[in-house]
Amino acid sequence: MRRSLVIGSANVGKTLFCIHFARYLGLRQLRWFVEQADGTTEQRQLAVEEAVRLLSGPAAHRTRQLQTVSLDVPRGKVNRQVLLTDTTGLAEGIHTDPLLREAMAQTLQALAEAQVILHIVDAARIGTSADKAGDVGRAARAVGWSPVDEQLADYGQAVGGYLILANKMDLPGAKQGYQFLRKRYSKQRVVPISALTGSGFREVRQHVWRYA
Ligand SMILES: Nc1nc2c(ncn2[C@@H]2O[C@H](COP(=O)(O)OP(=O)(O)OP(=O)(O)O)[C@@H](O)[C@H]2O)c(=O)[nH]1
Ligand SMILES: [Mg+2]
Known part of the structure; x- marks a missing residue:
């Protein structure tokens, strides 16, 4: 089965995107397959609202495992399933918490196996920092667009999805x-979305279905 991996720094909206994108595709009850970094697995069923409340939030590194929902994608007369996997936020350098380090390693392993990579970035954080500094490029690099994002974008150049x-x-x-992201990554596709309101989801759906 094809895996779409949702990846990025902490707190950018990966989990909220997964939940609301699944809702956008018609799911009301989300059955999560949870894989901990130590190899243990469990299943968890949550209604959309419950999932938002329990799984997403403003504290950094809320997610510390892989959590996957299965999505139905129409393919001719039959439906095909695609896995949408939420991951642990990646951070710069070596994190002091060993469990978090393991969870990040687990995320990177999943990255190597994914057919579709949805790299989420907090555009508001980048834009706001740029405002204050008056220099879009330099400020964005310092705040919202980290070296980890840079590396993911470089890696992504070789991956079709x-x-x-x-x-x-x-x-x-x-x-x-x-605008900063579009200029900086003119060769990549950058899609503006809101994981909160669902704007831009149509384009993401087209992309995910294309690679399903
Ligand atoms: N206004 C607004 N808030 C958002 C949006 N997406 C996420 N948020 C908020 O940003 C915070 C982080 O969202 P999460 O979905 O938990 O982010 P995450 O990337 O999964 O974070 P970690 O699991 O900690 O790495 C939450 O308070 C969300 O409500 C968005 O599109 N608009
Ligand atoms: Mg999360």
Whole structure:
């Protein structure tokens, strides 16, 4: 089965995107397949609202495992299933928490096996930082667009199913952040979305279905 991996730094909206994208495709009850970094697995069924409340939030590194929902993709007369996997946020350098380090390693392993990579970035954070500094490029690199993002984008160039999702477009400053990303990655596809409102989901769906 094909795996779409949702990846990026902490707190950019990976989990909220997975939940609301699954809802956009018609799911009301989300059956999660959870894989811990130590190899243990469990299943968890949550309604959309419950999942938002329990799995996403403003604290960094809320997610510390792989959690996957299965999506139905129409293919002619039959439906095909695609896995949408939420991951642990990647951070720069060596994290002090060993469990978090393991969870990040688990994310990187999954990256190597994914057919579709949805790289989420907080466009509002990039844009707002640019505003204050008055220099879009330099400030964005310092704040919202980390070396980890840089490396993911480089890696993604070789993967057909790679897409950058400029998230939080509903927030002030996100437009500038999106423009920065488009300029910086003119060879990649950058899609503006809001994991909160669902804007831009149509384009993401087309992309995921194309590679399903
Ligand atoms: N306004 C707005 N807020 C968002 C959006 N996407 C996510 N958020 C908020 O940003 C915070 C982080 O969202 P999560 O989905 O938990 O982010 P994450 O990338 O999974 O974070 P970690 O699991 O900690 O790595 C939450 O408070 C969300 O409600 C968006 O598109 N717009
Ligand atoms: Mg998360």
